[in-house]
Every structure is written in structure tokens, then in C-alpha cells.
Amino acid sequence: MSRPSTFPEAFQLTVAAHPDAVALRTPGDTVQLTWKQYGDEVRRISSGLAALGLRRGDTFAAMLTNRPEFNLTEVAASHLGATTFSIYNTSSPEQIQYLLTHSDTKIMVCERQFADQIRASGATLEHLLVVEDGDLDRLEPAPDFDFEATWRAVTPDDLLCLIYTSGTTGPPKGVEHTHRGWLRMIDAMATIWPMEPGDTTISYLPSSHSGDRFFRHYYPIASGGQVTCLAELGKLAETIAELHPTTFAAVPRTWEKLKAGVERELLADPESAAAFEAGDPEFLASIRVKTGFDKLKWALTGTAAIPEHVYGFWEKLGAAVSVGWGMSECGFGSGSSPSESKIGTIGQLAPGAEAKLAEDGELLVRMPWMMRGYRKDPEKTAEALDPNGWLRTGDLATVDDEGNYRIIGRKKELIVNSGGKNMSPSNIEHAISAGSPLIGPMMAVGDNRPYNVALITLDPEAAAAFAAEAAIAVDAAVLAKDERVLAEITASVHAGNLKLSRIEQIKRFVVLPRFWAAGGDELTSNLKLKRAAISEKYATEIDALYAPNG
Numbered sequence: 089m090s091r092p093s094t095f096p097e098a099f100q101l102t103v104a105a106h107p108d109a110v111a112l113r114t115p116g117d118t119v120q121l122t123w124k125q126y127g128d129e130v131r132r133i134s135s136g137l138a139a140l141g142l143r144r145g146d147t148f149a150a151m152l153t154n155r156p157e158f159n160l161t162e163v164a165a166s167h168l169g170a171t172t173f174s175i176y177n178t179s180s181p182e183q184i185q186y187l188l189t190h191s192d193t194k195i196m197v198c199e200r201q202f203a204d205q206i207r208a209s210g211a212t213l214e215h216l217l218v219v220e221d222g223d224l225d226r227l228e229p230a231p232d233f234d235f236e237a238t239w240r241a242v243t244p245d246d247l248l249c250l251i252y253t254s255g256t257t258g259p260p261k262g263v264e265h266t267h268r269g270w271l272r273m274i275d276a277m278a279t280i281w282p283m284e285p286g287d288t289t290i291s292y293l294p295s296s297h298s299g300d301r302f303f304r305h306y307y308p309i310a311s312g313g314q315v316t317c318l319a320e321l322g323k324l325a326e327t328i329a330e331l332h333p334t335t336f337a338a339v340p341r342t343w344e345k346l347k348a349g350v351e352r353e354l355l356a357d358p359e360s361a362a363a364f365e366a367g368d369p370e371f372l373a374s375i376r377v378k379t380g381f382d383k384l385k386w387a388l389t390g391t392a393a394i395p396e397h398v399y400g401f402w403e404k405l406g407a408a409v410s411v412g413w414g415m416s417e418c419g420f421g422s423g424s425s426p427s428e429s430k431i432g433t434i435g436q437l438a439p440g441a442e443a444k445l446a447e448d449g450e451l452l453v454r455m456p457w458m459m460r461g462y463r464k465d466p467e468k469t470a471e472a473l474d475p476n477g478w479l480r481t482g483d484l485a486t487v488d489d490e491g492n493y494r495i496i497g498r499k500k501e502l503i504v505n506s507g508g509k510n511m512s513p514s515n516i517e518h519a520i521s522a523g524s525p526l527i528g529p530m531m532a533v534g535d536n537r538p539y540n541v542a543l544i545t546l547d548p549e550a551a552a553a554f555a556a557e558a559a560i561a562v563d564a565a566v567l568a569k570d571e572r573v574l575a576e577i578t579a580s581v582h583a584g585n586l587k588l589s590r591i592e593q594i595k596r597f598v599v600l601p602r603f604w605a606a607g608g609d610e611l612t613s614n615l616k617l618k619r620a621a622i623s624e625k626y627a628t629e630i631d632a633l634y635a636p637n638g
Contacts, residue, residue, distance in 0.1 A: 136227025
């Protein structure tokens with residue numbers, strides 16, 4: 089197969105090479121499309137979008153759960169040379185208005201459940217296509233539309249997509265990526281984590297995030313991999329067991345939740361638990377088959393450090409997890425194959441990438457597939473990229489003799505206590521939360537203070553499981569005062585403190601009587617802490633922890 093220069097070309101090459109292979113499906117094969125059927129739908133929808141006025145250089149947006157219509161409309165718009173992006177499903181009308189206006193979106197596709205939010209945003213759209221209302225089915229072909237000539241007119245340096253940052257410190261920034269850049273990134277990725285025709289993966293994370301968009305959309309297009317679209321996150325474990333994927337990627341918290349599910353079954357049977365602890369090869373193989381992880385070629389974790397006990401669990405099970413690192417601005421930055429992955433690090437630089445550490449320890453990277461810049465924001469672009477093309481990542485890092493990089497904190501999130509000691513809050517938070525699945529999002533506090541304290545919330549799923557076993561209501565306010573919950577979290581804090589230096593340790597904490605939700609006051613849509621907003625909202629609770637009798 090020849091090397092494509094754009095994603096429409098990559099898609100057409102894959103359709104031609106594997107017409108009868110299944111390309112897109114949903115659990116239970118409720119929906120199943122071969123590459124030829126995928127290609128036919130893309131041609132039909134492209135013509136329909138062209139008839140509505142979508143042209144090369146326009147912007148096309150989506151607000152969908154993980155379903156085949158996302159892939160179909162995305163690829164169709166890309167064949168017209170349009171730039172595509174997705175909006176987090178938790179976005180408010182105000183956030184939607186900003187994104188659609190800032191991106192100059194012309195046409196949008198959504199599910200009926202999001203249509204009212206989009207209309208309430210007041211953003212100007214030429215067309216809003218609602219999937220359940222049959223708007224995609226009713227698209228009329230553009231007269232005299234030359235599909236072949238249109239997609240061939242797309243160039244490598246055309247904008248492929250926008251990735252909007254989570255907006256922890258201000259309005260989201262629109263990261264611009266080209267066809268050329270992300271095809272180069274696939275070449276680098278394939279040397280470490282290859283995907284080939286017949287490989288399978290599950291799309292379950294938001295396509296507004298670069299991880300799902302790259303690994304479960306663009307990478308399978310270029311490689312001929314099969315994607316299972318999962319709209320209900322709560323059915324992830326069930327879907328893995330059904331599919332037996334050959335490739336898989338998840339954030340550390342998902343790996344922890346999957347681990348907890350396996351452990352619940354083991355604890356229910358003392359003989360199974362003993363066999364697992366003993367590392368019985370046949371038993372471990374049977375667990376891999378039961379969970380659906382018996383065919384894995386590789387599995388990834390990223391976005392945050394994975395706790396060592398979680399990594400160790402999957403390694404013992406024989407489903408070793410590789411750690412990768414990247415950013416919206418640069419995509420894939422570093423990682424190692426399962427056999428070379430070193431826990432606690434983000435692996436080695438991606439082939440073709442460069443890195444160096446600034447005087448203050450900030451990680452600077454440069455690679456051929458970095459963003460073109462931030463949309464409509466040359467000042468922010470200049471802040472992020474120096475004149476020589478080095479991206480200021482904002483991560484503080486170290487590198488060992490083998491070339492493995494380790495992230496030790498965020499430059500702008502450092503805690504500097506009243507004694508002038510610099511500390512990474514994320515390192516502290518990971519150490520504390522590692523001891524109990526009950527601990528959900530938490531924030532370490534200590535800037536300009538004499539010691540560190542923590543605001544801790546409960547993980548909704550773990551809390552629900554605990555409440556069911558204890559026969560009490562799933563009420564965060566009740567659970568936050570439960571002696572058994574407090575005892576487990578106290579033990580986790582103590583265990584975490586043993587891994588930290590004295591100055592880093594959490595001296596006091598409070599379990600808040602509410603859950604923190606993605607896209608809420610405390611968390612961005614991709615679960616990053618809004619530290620400044622949290623500090624302001626919970627100022628009373630923080631002050632109480634520093635009170636003489638706190």
C-alpha cells in the first residue's frame with residue numbers, strides 16, 4: 089500500500105485494500121459496517137454536506153456519544169477539506185457558544201439529547217443535523233458533485249482537526265493540527281505500538297480529547313484497524329470481555345476501576361484469590377480470557393501517573409500496561425513498548441521527537457507533528473512555541489541514563505510553602521489516593537502555608553459499591569461522615585504519607601460531602617482540577633483545616 093499524504097487518501101486506500109473487513113461496530117454487532125459500507129456512507133454524506141454548503145477550510149463540529157455516526161460524519165467532512173472538532177457532552181450552553189463561535193463552525197451534527205443545549209447557546213449555525221431525527225439519512229446529494237476530485241484537492245498542510253484545551257486557567261484554546269502532522273505521528277506511533285489490519289480497539293472516551301480521536305479514529309483509518317463504538321461507559325468491562333481487543337488505552341483511573349472489578353470476583357472465591365496471589369500461570373491465563381485481555385498486543389495508560397500497585401496488578405495478570413505521554417499541542421511525545429516500559433516514567437522520546445530540559449527543569453519538546461498553533465491566538469502561540477519551534481510543555485521533568493523521562497510536576501501548579509519549599513501537588517495527590525479506590529478527585533493545598541492539607545472527594549462508582557454492600561444510600565454527605573469510609577481514607581492518607589518527604593506530607597484533610605463531576609465547578613471535562621476555582625469555592629473548608637483546632 090502506498091503512503092498517503094492526507095487522511096482522505098489514507099481512508100480510500102484502506103477501503104480499497106480491505107473492503108469486506110469490519111471497520112465499525114457497536115457491542116453485540118447491533119451496528120456493523122465493513123470498510124466498503126463505511127466508504128459508501130462517507131461518499132453519500134460528503135455529497136450531502138457539500139449540498140449544504142460545507143467547503144474546504146470550513147469548520148464542522150460534533151456533539152455525540154461514541155457511535156458510528158461520529159466516524160461517518162467526521163470522515164465525510166474531512167473528504168471535503170473541512171476542519172473538524174468535537175465538543176464535550178458535559179458542556180454548558182455558554183461553553184458551547186464560545187466554542188462554536190471561536191471555531192467559526194458552519195455545520196454541526198449532534199444527538200437529540202444535546203440539541204436544546206446547542207440551540208440555547210445562541211451560536212449561529214447554518215445547519216444543525218440531529219442524528220435521531222433522520223437528518224443524516226435525508227441528506228440530498230449536491231448536483232454535479234465530484235467526490236474524487238474534491239477529496240484529492242485536500243492538501244497535507246490543510247487543517248485536519250481542532251483540539252480544544254480543557255481551559256483550566258482561562259478560555260479553551262483551539263489547537264490546530266494538519267493532515268501531514270498527524271500522519272507523521274502515526275508513523276512514529278507504529279514503531280512502538282503498531283496497529284494492523286484485523287486489530288481491534290474500543291472507542292469510549294470523548295472524541296473531543298486527542299487520545300480517543302487519535303487512537304480510535306485516525307489510527308484505525310490509516311492502519312485498517314476495527315473500532316467498536318461504546319456509548320455507555322458503564323459497560324466498558326462487559327464490552328472488553330465481549331470483544332477481546334488487541335489494543336486498548338485508558339487513563340489510570342479506568343485501569344484502577346477495571347482492577348477493582350477483577351478483585352471483587354477474586355475476593356468472592358478464596359481459592360481464586362489464592363491462585364492469583366500464587367501467580368498460577370493457568371489461572372492467570374483464565375482470568376485474562378474472562379476479562380477479555382487475553383489477545384492484547386499492547387495497552388496504554390496516560391494523562392496522569394498510574395499508581396504502582398495498579399501497574400503491578402496488570403503486570404502480574406500478564407496484561408502489562410505501557411505508559412505514554414503527550415499533549416493536545418504535540419500529540420504523542422514519549423512512551424515505551426510493553427517489554428521496555430519502566431514504571432514511574434513516561435518512557436523514551438517518540439522516534440523523530442526531540443526534547444531538552446530548561447534551566448528550571450521544564451520539559452521542552454519539538455517534533456514534526458506538533459500543532460500549527462492556537463486558532464486566532466498568535467500571542468498564546470508565541471508563548472507556547474519559541475522561535476526555534478520548542479514547545480514549552482509546562483511539565484517539570486527529569487531524565488535518566490537510559491533516556492526515560494519522568495514528570496515530577498506542573499510548573500504553574502507548584503506548591504511553595506511558607507518556608508519556600510517547592511512541591512508538586514499532583515505527586516502528593518497520587519501518593520495519597522493510591523491506597524483506596526474510595527478516593528476520587530482530590531486536591532493538595534499548601535501554597536504559602538506552613539504545612540499541606542487536602543480536600544478529598546469520594547469516587548462515585550466505588551462509593552456506590554460500598555453503599556450497596558453496607559446497605560446505605562449512595563449519598564456523598566452521608567458517606568463522607570461514615571466511620572468505615574473515614575477509616576479507609578485515613579489509612580490511605582497515612583500510607584501515602586510514608587511515600588512522601590516530611591515536608592510534602594498531608595497533615596490534615598477533609599472528606600467533602602459531594603461528588604465532583606466532569607465539566608463542573610471543580611473539574612474540566614477531561615477531569616483536570618480547576619485549582620484556582622476550587623481554592624476559591626472551598627476557602628472556608630481550607631481555612632478550617634489550618635485553624636488551631638482544625
